[in-house]
Amino acid sequence: MTSSATRGRRRPRPAPAPPASGAAARRGPSRRRYLARRWIALLIVLSVFGLTYVIMFTSLFGVRTVEVIGTEEVRPDTVRKAAAIELGTPMVRLDTDEVAHRVAELPRVFEVSVSRSFPSTIEIHVTERSPVAVQVAADGVHLVDHTGVDYATVRARPPGLPLLKVVKVAADDPATHAAVTVLGAIPDPLRKRVVEISARTRGDVRLKLADGKTVKWGDAEENARKAAVLAPLLTRPGRTYDVATPEFPTVS
Incomplete structure (x- = not known):
């Protein structure tokens, strides 16, 4: 009788396995986000380097026009020749002080200043001697x-x-x-x-x-x-x- 009573009881079901810990659950997605951030950072760095190269070392952002302002007796072409600016020179790499020094060597020039007018124009402002x-x-x-x-x-x-x-x-x-x-x-x-x-x-x-x-x-x-x-x-x-x-x- 004892044995029949034992056979008649329901055995308890095994408890379900506990859910994976938070670190384990997030391991897959976190690694994907980490790799995505690394690629994005790399792309940004490459973009910056590429843009810097284009601006600094190509003629895409180079000098297209040399404008002479303020001349009366001195011909603008004479100033441009003295300035000796090669068209296509990257704007940001042009030494404006050196250009001003060359133009100031003209006898009739009393004062000169050189400025950049982006995207592609150099302005030479001349004050002549009186x-x-x-x-x-x-x-x-x-x-x-x-x-x-x-x-x-x-x-x-x-x-x-x-x-x-x-x-x-x-x-x-x-x-x-x-x-x-x-x-x-x-x-x-x-x-x-x-x-x-x-x-x-x-x-x-x-x-x-x-x-x-x-x-x-x-x-x-x-x-x-x-x-x-x-x-x-x-x-x-x-x-x-x-x-x-x-x-x-x-x-x-």
Whole structure:
């Protein structure tokens, strides 16, 4: 009886296996995501390297146009020739300082700047020299700018420019520097009356006016004060007006 009772009972079913742990469940998908990220990173790096190569070492983003701005006497083609920019040169690799240095070697160029205008244009901005005086020589009329540079020779003397008389016209010559400094400092009404400016030394600047009067200016100091003293002084009769020492002007 005991044995029949035992046979009549239901045996308990085995418990189901526990689910896989979280790490095990995610092992497959996590590895796929890791590999995908690695490929994406590699593609990004390759894209950056490829784009850098195209920009830096090919003509795709190269110079197509060289634009010259600000010239009057200097021909734009002359500036382009001096700039020596090879079309197709990658824009980002072009040495703009070197280009500016080459253009600045042109005698008539006072100042130059070079800039990039993407995607393919180089702009060269030029400021030309302007004459403030002339020197007459056997080979023609030499134009002198406000820095004392003799930068060009022409056949005819431009109107309205005074004759510069110094031993040697040069930017580093003290007499030349004093003379052009005075010309740049005096008021326009007085400058228009000057037909000749001379200087044997830096402290001996003299102005010859259109009416034949001579002004002993002295050095290139206190120019505004000297001009203010000279204005009423010129109303007095005389041939020579000395304002070298503006505190004690004289007329003779």
